[in-house]
Amino acid sequence: MRVTQRSLQRNYMNGINRNLGNLSKSNDRLTTGRRFSRVSENVTDAARALRVRDKLNRNEQYIGNLDNLDVELAAQESGVMQINDILTNVKELMIKASNDTNSAEDRKIIARELENLRDGIVQIINTKSTDKYTFSGADNKKPLEIIDGKVYINGQDVDAIENPEDIQKLLGGQVFVDIGVGLEVSGGSVDRTSAAQLTTAAGSVLGYGTTEDGMPKNIISLLNNVITDLNNDDTSNMGRYGELVDDAKVDLLVQATDIGTRTKYVADTKNRMEMENISLTEQMNNLEAVDIESEIIYNKSYEMTWQISLQLGSQILPSSIFDFMR
Amino acid sequence: MRSTFLGFETARKGMAASQKGIDITGQNITNMNTSGYTRQRVDFVSVSAPTNARYRSVGTSNAGQGVNMGGVSQIRNPYLDARFRSEFADTGYHDKALSILDGIESVLNEVEGGLKPVFNDLLAALQDFSSKPDQVTNANIVLSSVKSVTQMIRSLSKQLDTLGEQYVFDLTVDVKNVNALMEKITDLNKSISESVANQTNPSDTTNINELLDQRNLLLDELGQYGNIRVIDQGDGTVSVEMNEHKIIDGTWHEQINLSVNADNTVDLHWQSSGQKVILESGTLKASYDLISNGKGELKGLPYYKEQLNIFAKSFADLMNQAFPTKDADGNSTGYKQIITGDLTIDASNITVSSEWLDDPSFILKDLDNAGSLDNTHILDLISKLEGKGNIPGFEGSFADFIDSYVTTLGQDKSYVSGRFDASYAIITDLENKRDAISAVSLDEEGANLMVFDKAYKATSRLMTTFDEALDVLINKTGLVGR
Numbered sequence: 001m002r003v004t005q006r007s008l009q010r011n012y013m014n015g016i017n018r019n020l021g022n023l024s025k026s027n028d029r030l031t032t033g034r035r036f037s038r039v040s041e042n043v044t045d046a047a048r049a050l051r052v053r054d055k056l057n058r059n060e061q062y063i064g065n066l067d068n069l070d071v072e073l074a075a076q077e078s079g080v081m082q083i084n085d086i087l088t089n090v091k092e093l094m095i096k097a098s099n100d101t102n103s104a105e106d107r108k109i110i111a112r113e114l115e116n117l118r119d120g121i122v123q124i125i126n127t128k129s130t131d132k133y134t135f136s137g138a139d140n141k142k143p144l145e146i147i148d149g150k151v152y153i154n155g156q157d158v159d160a161i162e163n164p165e166d167i168q169k170l171l172g173g174q175v176f177v178d179i180g181v182g183l184e185v186s187g188g189s190v191d192r193t194s195a196a197q198l199t200t201a202a203g204s205v206l207g208y209g210t211t212e213d214g215m216p217k218n219i220i221s222l223l224n225n226v227i228t229d230l231n232n233d234d235t236s237n238m239g240r241y242g243e244l245v246d247d248a249k250v251d252l253l254v255q256a257t258d259i260g261t262r263t264k265y266v267a268d269t270k271n272r273m274e275m276e277n278i279s280l281t282e283q284m285n286n287l288e289a290v291d292i293e294s295e296i297i298y299n300k301s302y303e304m305t306w307q308i309s310l311q312l313g314s315q316i317l318p319s320s321i322f323d324f325m326r
Numbered sequence: 327m328r329s330t331f332l333g334f335e336t337a338r339k340g341m342a343a344s345q346k347g348i349d350i351t352g353q354n355i356t357n358m359n360t361s362g363y364t365r366q367r368v369d370f371v372s373v374s375a376p377t378n379a380r381y382r383s384v385g386t387s388n389a390g391q392g393v394n395m396g397g398v399s400q401i402r403n404p405y406l407d408a409r410f411r412s413e414f415a416d417t418g419y420h421d422k423a424l425s426i427l428d429g430i431e432s433v434l435n436e437v438e439g440g441l442k443p444v445f446n447d448l449l450a451a452l453q454d455f456s457s458k459p460d461q462v463t464n465a466n467i468v469l470s471s472v473k474s475v476t477q478m479i480r481s482l483s484k485q486l487d488t489l490g491e492q493y494v495f496d497l498t499v500d501v502k503n504v505n506a507l508m509e510k511i512t513d514l515n516k517s518i519s520e521s522v523a524n525q526t527n528p529s530d531t532t533n534i535n536e537l538l539d540q541r542n543l544l545l546d547e548l549g550q551y552g553n554i555r556v557i558d559q560g561d562g563t564v565s566v567e568m569n570e571h572k573i574i575d576g577t578w579h580e581q582i583n584l585s586v587n588a589d590n591t592v593d594l595h596w597q598s599s600g601q602k603v604i605l606e607s608g609t610l611k612a613s614y615d616l617i618s619n620g621k622g623e624l625k626g627l628p629y630y631k632e633q634l635n636i637f638a639k640s641f642a643d644l645m646n647q648a649f650p651t652k653d654a655d656g657n658s659t660g661y662k663q664i665i666t667g668d669l670t671i672d673a674s675n676i677t678v679s680s681e682w683l684d685d686p687s688f689i690l691k692d693l694d695n696a697g698s699l700d701n702t703h704i705l706d707l708i709s710k711l712e713g714k715g716n717i718p719g720f721e722g723s724f725a726d727f728i729d730s731y732v733t734t735l736g737q738d739k740s741y742v743s744g745r746f747d748a749s750y751a752i753i754t755d756l757e758n759k760r761d762a763i764s765a766v767s768l769d770e771e772g773a774n775l776m777v778f779d780k781a782y783k784a785t786s787r788l789m790t791t792f793d794e795a796l797d798v799l800i801n802k803t804g805l806v807g808r
């Protein structure tokens with residue numbers, strides 16, 4: 001094959017361009033710390049990286065939601081536990097009041113104390129922190145009201161429960177939060193297995209309806225009865241009331257356990273997401289980040305090749321027979 | 327019988343030939359870096375003694391009359407020219423396609439920035455809003471993130487349009503170039519054929535070699551615009567076909583007309599027949615495919631605009647069916663329009679409705695009652711924005727949709743880039759092969775220079791020899807006894 005200056009020159013220029021191109025690409029990778037900055041540079045890895053990023057992004061949101069949920073559930077739990085403590089006090093006072101050594105005046109004083117305790121429970125139920133009632137339903141209104149001695153939760157008389165709609169009204173709508181377990185909404189309602197419940201209804205904490213012997217199940221309503229009886233110096237029903245307070249405490253503990261389970265679930269999910277984030281971040285690094293050590297080695301070898309080709313050029317290009325003719 | 331002074335003529339011819347040889351060597355060396363230059367060579371022919379059957383001179387009296395110059399010819403391989411031009415069209419196609427796809431990718435770059443981040447911001451804002459669905463602050467955050475999404479869509483659409491305009495402009499320049507090239511080639515056809523016809527010495531082609539070089543260079547250049555075939559007509563002209571359509575015939579040439587449509591797509595027509603220009607490869611095809619044709623082998627600008635429009639439309643439809651309006655009795659009466667556009671919402675006109683822009687709490691009002699924590703409609707919206715099957719004709723989610731067109735683009739570009747590298751390697755190889763035949767080698771010319779120099783000196787010596795011999799004959803012969 002006949003070798004000419006023109007093709008020597010062209011091949012040399014092509015080579016030097018390629019070498020400089022490699023060096024410049026490697027420099028880009030080192031300065032940006034990324035293996036690619038366009039999808040076309042590495043289609044499969046880029047497509048996977050985009051997905052991993054989305055997943056990471058979502059998880060961050062879910063973790064935020066879980067944090068909110070955690071704060072809310074903690075407030076609810078402490079509320080329920082406080083009510084439980086108050087009920088222990090109530091029980092003691094009721095036993096004290098049943099004692100026949102008490103005069104009518106003494107009982108009035110106990111009734112007064114019970115009133116204070118009752119108001120304490122009402123306050124706990126009606127607690128509002130940053131625009132939200134701790135025990136409200138979806139409508140976020142003050143849950144409990146006492147009008148003319150009758151107890152209303154979410155506008156429903158707690159002693160006059162006649163049909164499921166009444167219970168529905170009493171409990172109020174529930175609020176759910178997306179925590180990344182496959183949120184599903186159909187026909188305007190959230191599938192409760194696909195999201196976490198944020199609200200705990202005042203109605204289920206305090207109870208509602210009446211027992212078979214016509215006694216109120218609701219704690220406030222029950223306490224109202226106790227207070228009225230004591231004010232009238234009537235202790236005939238105290239034993240029965242005591243049993244009902246014990247029942248209420250059992251129900252309350254069920255609620256506390258329920259909130260506790262939800263708190264645990266929230267903590268577990270958050271934990272799982274954080275672990276997942278660690279592995280996702282690692283995946284993202286593997287996909288997108290440059291392996292500095294090997295890249296530097298490549299970079300050095302590209303640089304060397306480039307310098308060698310420069311040196312070579314100064315020798316190859318001008319020389320010909322003319323350098324040797326006399 | 328040999329004439330007395332025959333030898334002088336032989337020596338003169340030899341000296342002239344050597345000088346011409348040095349001239350042409352000089353021409354080669356000086357044009358070493360002239361693009362398109364083909365090395366030239368003096369064709370030497372030894373002078374044959376005239377032979378005639380009737381008056382045939384006997385013996386060797388007329389032999390040895392020296393050298394004639396048969397002409398100065400180019401050294402070229404037409405087969406390599408044809409291969410080069412067909413491959414050059416391929417290189418041109420992939421080069422142009424690569425540069426356009428690169429432009430599109432720099433707009434639709436989801437690796438750094440793009441539509442995904444603003445879309446994810448919106449999802450985050452909605453998640454926060456779902457925990458506090460009664461807060462104006464959160465409604466405002468949702469408003470600004472929806473605004474970001476619509477602005478981003480509009481900006482991408484605008485950038486694609488600008489890109490389209492730029493490529494249309496580039497194409498008009500290309501078409502002008504092609505038309506100018508065709509005209510120049512016919513001009514050269516004319517000059518070359520006239521020179522061939524007017525040549526007093528038909529073997530002397532020196533004065534057209536440079537014209538041939540120019541024409542070959544122009545033909546090479548024309549070859550990158552479309553797949554051409556060059557046919558030598560034998561009278562000094564060439565005719566050229568572009569994808570089976572005759573574009574140059576002698577001194578006649580075709581013209582390409584470009585028309586730009588309202589939607590910034592283009593059409594190319596032959597002026598002679600008015601038919602559409604259909605090509606197999608070349609930069610014209612690449613430009614046309616990627617500017618005007620959305621459904622070809624490579625997805626072009628119309629495809630990506632269409633994808634953005636589908637995204638914008640589906641997004642708007644979903645957002646406009648998210649926040650219900652209710653009458654006084656709490657019955658649902660429809661949905662609030664929070665996204666608007668022109669008659670049909672698309673990527674170029676999607677925007678947040680003025681009702682919402684004026685009042686961030688627009689999406690809070692008319693719900694059951696103020697302060698409600700009911701977030702079902704927000705969760706519904708989130709599940710639709712994250713879920714699959716909410717874009718007509720597409721199976722996946724919104725994020726998948728973005729991924730899908732971005733990876734389509736990435737794959738196309740990566741494919742074209744590979745093809746370009748391959749065809750560029752072939753072009754380089756062919757150029758080297760062509761140069762191996764046609765380009766100037768300094769070593770060779772240096773050697774030739776010495777050869778012709780020596781030959782010139784030798785023929786000068788020849789003349790001296792004859793001169794001395796005749797000197798003996800003329801001045802020293804017949805002087806017996808003097």
